[in-house]
Amino acid sequence: MVQPHDTARLARLSDEALMELVAAGDSAALAQLYDRHSRVVYGLALRMLGAAEPAEEVVQETFWRIWKRSATFQANSAFLPWMFGITRNLCIDELRRRQARPMAAGSDDDLLSSLPDQQQNVEQATIETERRRLITDALADLPADQREVIELAYFGGLSQREIADHLQSPLGTIKTRIRLGLQKLKQALLHYGIDPHDH
Numbered sequence: 001m002v003q004p005h006d007t008a009r010l011a012r013l014s015d016e017a018l019m020e021l022v023a024a025g026d027s028a029a030l031a032q033l034y035d036r037h038s039r040v041v042y043g044l045a046l047r048m049l050g051a052a053e054p055a056e057e058v059v060q061e062t063f064w065r066i067w068k069r070s071a072t073f074q075a076n077s078a079f080l081p082w083m084f085g086i087t088r089n090l091c092i093d094e095l096r097r098r099q100a101r102p103m104a105a106g107s108d109d110d111l112l113s114s115l116p117d118q119q120q121n122v123e124q125a126t127i128e129t130e131r132r133r134l135i136t137d138a139l140a141d142l143p144a145d146q147r148e149v150i151e152l153a154y155f156g157g158l159s160q161r162e163i164a165d166h167l168q169s170p171l172g173t174i175k176t177r178i179r180l181g182l183q184k185l186k187q188a189l190l191h192y193g194i195d196p197h198d199h
Contacts, residue, residue, distance in 0.1 A: 006028065007028070007032070010028060010029060010032045011032060013029075013032075014079075014144075015033065015036070015037075015079035015080065016075070016077070016078070016079050018030075018032055018033050018079075019033075019066075019070060019073050019079055020075065022066065022067060022070040023070040023071050023073065027067075030063065030066065030067050033063070033066065033079075034063050037080075037083060038059055038063070039166065040152065040156055040158065040162075040166050041058070041059050041062050041063075041083070041084075041087050042055055042056065042058075042059045043156075043158065043162065044084065044087055044088070044091075044156050044157060044158075045058040045059060045062075045087060045090075045091055047157060048088070048091040048092075048095070049091055049094060049095070054094055058087060058090045058091055058094065061090050062083065062086050062087045062090060065086050065090075066083065066086065069086075078136065078139065078140060078147070078151065080148070080151040080152065080155055080156070081136055081139075081151060081155045084151075084155040084156050085155075134189070135154070135185075135189065138185055138188035138189055139151060139154075139185065141184075141188060142181050142184055142185065143181075145177055146177045146178075146180055146181030146184070147181065148167070149163050149167070149174055149177045149178050149181060150178060150181045150182065150185065152166065152167075153178065160174050160175055160178065163178075
């Protein structure tokens with residue numbers, strides 16, 4: 001078990017290194033991830049849900065799932081996209097529950113007619129999934145500081161100012177990292193045959 005005096009050591013570890021400890025049952029490593037990212041998770045949830053209480057619940061559930069699913073986290077994966085994916089899925093589930101509640105008294109036919117035709121979207125969803133995978137791969141090749149800010153913007157939907165606040169870095173520094181990272185990312189995506197302007 002990690003002792004309190006190890007907090008400084010944990011603070012120096014990358015998210016991915018912390019996840020290795022979480023997978024081994026280290027709750028202090030999870031607490032470090034929570035301290036590091038709970039505010040940005042809350043911001044994303046609040047933006048998607050538009051209300052503080054469900055957003056707070058999503059934060060708690062996100063980190064509970066990170067703990068429970070830590071063994072499924074791939075060691076060579078990036079943590080932020082994985083975390084934001086959990087948060088987004090929880091928000092989407094909540095939004096779907098909200099849509100379903102007013103229709104509880106309606107007929108089954110009403111409910112069925114309100115559901116979107118998923119079949120029409122399968123091909124587009126497949127393309128989008130592959131595009132996101134290639135973008136994630138391209139991000140992995142960026143320097144860590146550039147990758148972090150772009151992940152926060154792309155997967156977390158944060159503004160440059162929000163990223164600066166989250167990382168406690170000057171706005172000018174964040175803008176430079178994003179600009180340099182996007183230049184490298186654009187070249188990588190073009191190499192994969194993706195036009196970034198089509199995204």
